[in-house]
Amino acid sequence: xxxxxxxxxxxxxxxKSTSALILNGKGKLITSLHLDYGDSVAAMSAAILSMSEKxxxxxxxxxxxxxxxxxxxGVVIGNxxxxxxxxIAFSKEGSNLGLLMRSTDEVSIKLSQNSLLK
Numbered sequence: 001x002x003x004x005x006x007x008x009x010x011x012x013x014x015x016k017s018t019s020a021l022i023l024n025g026k027g028k029l030i031t032s033l034h035l036d037y038g039d040s041v042a043a044m045s046a047a048i049l050s051m052s053e054k055x056x057x058x059x060x061x062x063x064x065x066x067x068x069x070x071x072x073x074g075v076v077i078g079n080x081x082x083x084x085x086x087x088i089a090f091s092k093e094g095s096n097l098g099l100l101m102r103s104t105d106e107v108s109i110k111l112s113q114n115s116l117l118k
Contacts, residue, residue: 001116004030005031007110011107012033012034015091015104018074018092019032020033020034020087020088021033021045022085025085027046035090049078067079074090075091075100076088077104079105082108082112082118087107087108
C-alpha cells in the first residue's frame with residue numbers, strides 16, 4: 001500500500017493536482033491524499049463512473065477509459081486503472097489540462113502493475 005500512496009503522491013506533485021483518490025468499482029476507497037471525506041467521495045465517484053460506463057455501453061461507444069469534468073473551481077479527471085479500479089484527480093489548474101490528462105493515464109498504467117490493483 002505504501003507503494004501505491006507514494007505513486008499517488010508523486011503524481012500530485014508532478015501535475016500540481018490538489019487531491020486524488022483510488023477506488024474500486026463498488027465505491028470502496030483504496031487510498032486518498034489531501035481529501036476530506038474520501039469514503040463519501042469514492043462512493044459518489046463510483047456512481048458517476050458506473051452510470052457513465054453503462055451510458056457508453058448502451059450507445060455502443062466502447063468502454064470508459066477516462067472521464068473529464070469541468071467545474072467552476074477546476075477540473076476532475078477519472079481514469080480506469082485496471083478491472084474496476086479508478087483513480088480520480090482534482091485540480092484547480094485548468095491551464096495544464098493536457099498534462100493532467102496524459103499524466104493520469106500514465107499513472108493508471110503504472111498502478112495497474114501493482115498486485116493490489118489488478
